[in-house]
Amino acid sequence: MNAKKVERDTTTDEASYDEMLDDSYEEIMIIGTYYTPSIALKRVDEVAYNCGFADFSSSLDDDFGEKWQCDECGEVFDSIEEAEQCCNYGGDDDTDNL
Numbered sequence: 001m002n003a004k005k006v007e008r009d010t011t012t013d014e015a016s017y018d019e020m021l022d023d024s025y026e027e028i029m030i031i032g033t034y035y036t037p038s039i040a041l042k043r044v045d046e047v048a049y050n051c052g053f054a055d056f057s058s059s060l061d062d063d064f065g066e067k068w069q070c071d072e073c074g075e076v077f078d079s080i081e082e083a084e085q086c087c088n089y090g091g092d093d094d095t096d097n098l
């Protein structure tokens with residue numbers, strides 16, 4: 001039985017980062033127009049936005065850890081051993097016991 005390493009889906013990271021910023025800070029008014037904190041930071045100081053986003057993504061990597069998926073059923077495990085044993089019911093070949 002083979003297992004494959006599961007990669008964290010990073011496509012939602014930026015949306016999650018923006019949501020975290022928007023939930024943590026009030027809207028910002030610039031010359032009578034209100035902006036969400038994420039949009040304001042991204043447009044006013046893109047370097048600060050990118051640094052914060054890199055830190056945020058790194059913390060998600062730490063939280064996600066290493067995950068492994070059973071090739072047969074798709075269940076995800078914390079270790080490769082668990083994933084390889086998932087659908088391995090008593091061995092690959094039981095003909096030795098005949």
